[in-house]
Amino acid sequence: MNTILIITSLIAISTGFSFINARWIKLPGVIGVMVLAILAALVTVATGSLFPGFSRLILGLANAIDFSKTLLDIMLGFLLFASALHFDVNKLKENLRGVLLISTVGVVISTLIFAGILFELLHLTGFGLPFIYCLVFGALISPTDAVAVAALMTKSKMPDRLKTIISGESLFNDGIGIVLFVSFSEVASIPDKNFSLTEALKLFGQEVFGGLLLGGVLGLLVYRMMRAISDFQTIVMLSVTLVLSIAAIAGLLHVSAPLAVVTAGLIIGSHSFKRNESIAEGENLEKVWSLADELLNTILFVLIGLQLVSINVRQDYLLIGGAAVLILLIARALSIVLPVALLRRTLALQYSSVAILTWGGLRGGISVALALSLPDSDYKPLILTAGFVIVIFSIVVQGLTLNKFINLLVKPT
Numbered sequence: 001m002n003t004i005l006i007i008t009s010l011i012a013i014s015t016g017f018s019f020i021n022a023r024w025i026k027l028p029g030v031i032g033v034m035v036l037a038i039l040a041a042l043v044t045v046a047t048g049s050l051f052p053g054f055s056r057l058i059l060g061l062a063n064a065i066d067f068s069k070t071l072l073d074i075m076l077g078f079l080l081f082a083s084a085l086h087f088d089v090n091k092l093k094e095n096l097r098g099v100l101l102i103s104t105v106g107v108v109i110s111t112l113i114f115a116g117i118l119f120e121l122l123h124l125t126g127f128g129l130p131f132i133y134c135l136v137f138g139a140l141i142s143p144t145d146a147v148a149v150a151a152l153m154t155k156s157k158m159p160d161r162l163k164t165i166i167s168g169e170s171l172f173n174d175g176i177g178i179v180l181f182v183s184f185s186e187v188a189s190i191p192d193k194n195f196s197l198t199e200a201l202k203l204f205g206q207e208v209f210g211g212l213l214l215g216g217v218l219g220l221l222v223y224r225m226m227r228a229i230s231d232f233q234t235i236v237m238l239s240v241t242l243v244l245s246i247a248a249i250a251g252l253l254h255v256s257a258p259l260a261v262v263t264a265g266l267i268i269g270s271h272s273f274k275r276n277e278s279i280a281e282g283e284n285l286e287k288v289w290s291l292a293d294e295l296l297n298t299i300l301f302v303l304i305g306l307q308l309v310s311i312n313v314r315q316d317y318l319l320i321g322g323a324a325v326l327i328l329l330i331a332r333a334l335s336i337v338l339p340v341a342l343l344r345r346t347l348a349l350q351y352s353s354v355a356i357l358t359w360g361g362l363r364g365g366i367s368v369a370l371a372l373s374l375p376d377s378d379y380k381p382l383i384l385t386a387g388f389v390i391v392i393f394s395i396v397v398q399g400l401t402l403n404k405f406i407n408l409l410v411k412p413t
Helices: 003-025 029-047 052-064 067-085 089-094 096-124 131-141 146-153 160-172 174-189 197-227 232-253 257-270 276-310 315-347 352-359 365-372 380-409
Strands: none
Touching (some): 003 052, 067 146, 067 160, 067 276, 067 365, 089 096, 089 160, 089 257, 096 131, 096 160, 096 315, 131 174, 131 315, 131 365, 131 380, 146 365, 146 380, 160 174, 232 257, 315 380, 365 380
């Protein structure tokens, strides 16, 4: 497939699924299109001979698109910037302790607990997955997905305080998650290499603080440029250039592009343009990015569903994936208990919040992209399949039942 055919096919399929969902199925937008994409992939795999033209299109599209690069190098920056642009920075400041603790210590605890339980379970069942690969799996699946959270939080009935914590956590936990994933992946790919805490801390400092510094500098620079003009077209172009520049420079400096983009988005979104005539321009900028966010989310969730055709669907892998869903929920809950216990008074969090934060911790395309980026090995198909099961469960099951779950735990005021 050539580039224009790939783009046209992807947008046409996304539009068709979006129309079918809006007209007849009426599920929340991103969930509906993802379900339809999964069904299309299943039809392609199971009954491809019955619909050869459609099957060739789906297979060709899925094989032609490098999902990891498309998401991590292109789409993610725009999606994170849009989410950060609309984030209430004042609420983030009020809950900063909880956000930082859960997005760092919580991710480490979740990764270790998930890896430990999964390793013991697979050992008992006779399935030999080395512990280092359990750690790799835990590192890519433990951080919550900012894109999935942002897409499903808009209509959530979650209390504002918890919504701020879980949304803020999802924006910032990429730093520690990527450091753990890269560190464990290097150990897994090089048999003689041992895990080095010093190297991990160095990588963490470079990725996290370098990303924050890059986003802060470029964000302030572009904000001042936006404030100095009133031409809306130029303001929009400045914001797009900012996201693309961060992605390019972060790659060269080996710092966290997601954290840099989030930082820049928070800086621009937290400031109102000073002149009265510029206030409307700022509001319009948010509307433009809100629309871009919804369109890109639709395409992203279609891509996630279509990736099913590239997965080795084995019954034992699916069963392990089902067990991994439960293990991850346990690990997520335990990783939140300590922060909630430490911050219960200052943040006025109740222990019932653990259940809501656990069920609202959604996983999405980033986990699939990281799994796909793993070097080929005997264990990659298992991690990819089980990770895909977790993502589908997270978005479809947890996403559809989140409000009902909240209603059971939160008393109406």
